[in-house]
Amino acid sequence: MPDRHKILVVDDSIAIVNSLQAILGVSGYQVETAYNGSDALRKIHQNNYDLVICDIEMPGLSGLEFLGRVREDFDNSLDVILMTGYLEHDYFIEAIRLGASDFIRKPIDTKQLINSIRELLFRKRGHNDVSDFYCHLDKAKFSFDISAGHFSKFTISKIFSSYLRQYFKIDPMVLNELLICLDEMVYNAYIHGTLELTVPERALMQDELHQVIDARLKDPRIAKRKMHLAFEIDNEQQMIEIIVSDDGDGFDFSSWIKTVETEQILDIKEHGRGIAMLYHLSDELRFENEGKSVRIRKSLQIPVANEHR
Amino acid sequence: MQIKLDNHNKNLKLALRMKKAKGDDMNIDLSFSGKIASMKIDGILNSENAHILQSKLTEVMQSDATLLELDLFDCRNISSTGIGKILLFYKDFISKGGDIEVVRSSNSVYELFSMLKLNQLFTVNLG
Numbered sequence: 001m002p003d004r005h006k007i008l009v010v011d012d013s014i015a016i017v018n019s020l021q022a023i024l025g026v027s028g029y030q031v032e033t034a035y036n037g038s039d040a041l042r043k044i045h046q047n048n049y050d051l052v053i054c055d056i057e058m059p060g061l062s063g064l065e066f067l068g069r070v071r072e073d074f075d076n077s078l079d080v081i082l083m084t085g086y087l088e089h090d091y092f093i094e095a096i097r098l099g100a101s102d103f104i105r106k107p108i109d110t111k112q113l114i115n116s117i118r119e120l121l122f123r124k125r126g127h128n129d130v131s132d133f134y135c136h137l138d139k140a141k142f143s144f145d146i147s148a149g150h151f152s153k154f155t156i157s158k159i160f161s162s163y164l165r166q167y168f169k170i171d172p173m174v175l176n177e178l179l180i181c182l183d184e185m186v187y188n189a190y191i192h193g194t195l196e197l198t199v200p201e202r203a204l205m206q207d208e209l210h211q212v213i214d215a216r217l218k219d220p221r222i223a224k225r226k227m228h229l230a231f232e233i234d235n236e237q238q239m240i241e242i243i244v245s246d247d248g249d250g251f252d253f254s255s256w257i258k259t260v261e262t263e264q265i266l267d268i269k270e271h272g273r274g275i276a277m278l279y280h281l282s283d284e285l286r287f288e289n290e291g292k293s294v295r296i297r298k299s300l301q302i303p304v305a306n307e308h309r
Numbered sequence: 310m311q312i313k314l315d316n317h318n319k320n321l322k323l324a325l326r327m328k329k330a331k332g333d334d335m336n337i338d339l340s341f342s343g344k345i346a347s348m349k350i351d352g353i354l355n356s357e358n359a360h361i362l363q364s365k366l367t368e369v370m371q372s373d374a375t376l377l378e379l380d381l382f383d384c385r386n387i388s389s390t391g392i393g394k395i396l397l398f399y400k401d402f403i404s405k406g407g408d409i410e411v412v413r414s415s416n417s418v419y420e421l422f423s424m425l426k427l428n429q430l431f432t433v434n435l436g
Contacts, residue, residue, distance in 0.1 A: 038383065041351070045385055073334055073352070155357055158334065176385050176417065179353060183388045187356035203397060205367075206360035273389035273425065280424055 005121055006030045006048065010040040010066070011055040011083070016108075020053065023110055029117070037061025041069055045172050049078065051120060053104075053113075056084040056091060064091070067098045077166055079120045083108065134167035135235065143230035148194045149217050151227055156186050160231075168233060171302050177281045178240065178298060184274040185244035185294050186229070193248030193292060194225045199271075228293075238300045239283075243293060250290035257287065334358070339365050346374035351383040354391035362391060366398040375407045382413035382436065387421060399430060410434075 007029050009020045014035070021031045032047070034040035038061050040054065052070070056063035067080050079101035084091055095103055102116045134140055142163070146154075157179050164170050164178070191197050195216045204212065216222050225247040232241045256272050260279040279285050282296035335352035346369045354362060369377055377398075381387075387395075399409055409431040414422065419435040422428050 042383060069336075157353075157355060157357060161334075173417075176353065180355065180386045180388050183355040183357070183390075187388070187390060191356075202393075205363065209360070273392055276425070277389050277421070280421075 004028065004030045005050040006032065007117070008032050008034060008040060008043060008047075008049045008052045009054075010034045010037065010052065010058070010063070012036060012058045013055070016055070016106075020108070020113075023113075024117075027114055027117075037063065037066035037069075040066055044070065044078065045073070045176070047172065048169060050124070051079045051081065051101075051117060053081045053083065053117075055106075056082055056095075057086070064094055064098060067095065067100055071099045074165065075162055077162070079124065081113075081116060081120070131167050131169070135169055137233075138236050139232060139234050140168075141230065141232045143228070145226045145228050147223075148190070148225045148227070149223055151190055151194075152213065156229070157183055170300055173302060174298070174300055178242070181278055181281050181296055181298065182242060182244075184278050185242065185296070186227070188274055188294070189227050189244050189246040189248075192251065193246030194227060195222060196248065233300075239297055240300055241295065241297045243295045245289065245293035248292060250292040253287040253291040257285075335361065337361060337365050339368060341372060341374060344373060344375045345378060346372060346376070347378045347380065349380040349383070353385050353387075355388040356390040359388070359390040359394050363394045366394060370398065370401060370405075377402065377407065377409045379409060379411045380413050381411055381418045382415055384415055384418050386415075386417050392421075392425060392427070395427075 007024055009017055009024070009031055010033070011017050011020070012035055017033045017035065021033060024031045032043065032049070034043055036058055037054075040052065041061065043049075044052065054063045054066055058066075061069075063082050063084075067082065070078055070080055076099060080099075081102045081104055082095050082100045083104045083106055085106040092103060101120050104113055104116065160182055161175060161179055164175060170178075191202060195213060197212065197216070201209070201212050227247075228243075228245040230243045234240070253275075256275045257279075259272065260276050275285075278294070278296060282298045284295075284297040286295045287293065288295065335350065335354055335358045337351075338349040340347050348365060348369070350362070395409075402409065411418075411422070411431065411433040414433060414435055416435070419433060422433045427433060
């Protein structure tokens with residue numbers, strides 16, 4: 001009996017979905033279903049699947065478009081087998097280009113499909129060993145420094161989410177909130193702490209904003225600044241801690257903390273929304289070193305009220 | 310004939326894809342029908358892609374639309390930068406007689422909008 005790997009089957013044909021659900025269920029897999037690409041996309045962001053089997057020809061978001069979105073959001077960490085009833089060469093090329101893990105023709109040859117699934121899951125086992133190693137560590141720490149000039153070249157949230165998705169089994173909902181927290185912390189450290197951008201500058205359109213940022217980075221005082229990012233996962237406590245620091249001048253955080261602590265619901269203001277969101281989304285929020293460093297702690301367990309979100 | 314139809318559909322889809330604004334982990338579809346602008350945002354709206362939203366909102370502002378319908382059902386979360394862009398747009402849009410309605414939103418976005426009291430500015434529907 002194979003492990004209870006979780007597979008998402010996506011097809012607009014109820015008959016095919018039911019048929020695959022029955023076949024894969026008998027083969028020992030845990031199967032969930034979706035009837036269009038948008039629903040499937042929503043589900044993969046709410047659950048951890050080992051593999052997705054998806055039809056290409058679907059109304060709305062097609063299988064190829066779905067695959068493109070999976071590769072954007074998950075890199076290559078989620079295998080997708082595409083199915084099609086047509087034998088067009090273009091489909092094969094586009095599917096390979098987008099990173100399909102395999103390609104199955106309809107009508108489906110059950111034996112071929114099961115073999116493909118087994119092979120993909122077997123290949124994934126090597127990666128899972130690494131993932132299991134990280135998941136069984138009591139604690140894991142990761143930290144790095146990055147210069148102001150290099151920071152804008154990278155999408156930090158993508159690097160962070162890719163790392164956590166690959167090595168730690170974090171619930172997608174929790175990961176989603178962590179990504180927002182990280183965004184708030186990093187954005188503040190870069191825009192306020194490092195570049196010292198003013199409110200009107202922050203409202204500029206992208207091209208103009210880049211010109212302002214480039215000009216700031218030519219200032220040696222700002223160019224030499226670094227940002228420091230660290231996160232620690234405590235598997236025993238099921239907690240994650242993220243720390244982001246900058247080399248700027250800091251800010252008076254105490255009044256803001258007082259505001260978000262005393263007002264359960266923050267009113268719309270020009271400033272302070274980021275702090276309110278950090279307070280709202282984390283379990284613990286702390287500023288240190290005169291506001292140059294911000295630290296949050298967040299439980300990796302799904303809050304009971306959110307389990308069925 | 311089947312192949313011709315498929316190719317036609319594929320070309321159409323490719324053309325439609327060109328009109329979409331894409332960023333890391335986020336997509337925006339914007340369409341206009343009379344005085345109504347409909348915007349669908351998928352993914353996470355954060356500081357790294359908020360400029361795409363800003364550019365799309367500018368398109369709405371420059372159009373004849375008097376109502377912006379936002380579909381945030383597949384928007385998994387919005388950072389304060391994204392909220393800032395929406396509020397900035399809202400202030401200018403209402404001054405020219407426009408209004409915003411969130412026609413659908415995910416739970417996390419609905420909670421966020423409630424916390425920031427955005428639901429007191431415009432209608433925010435859940436799910």
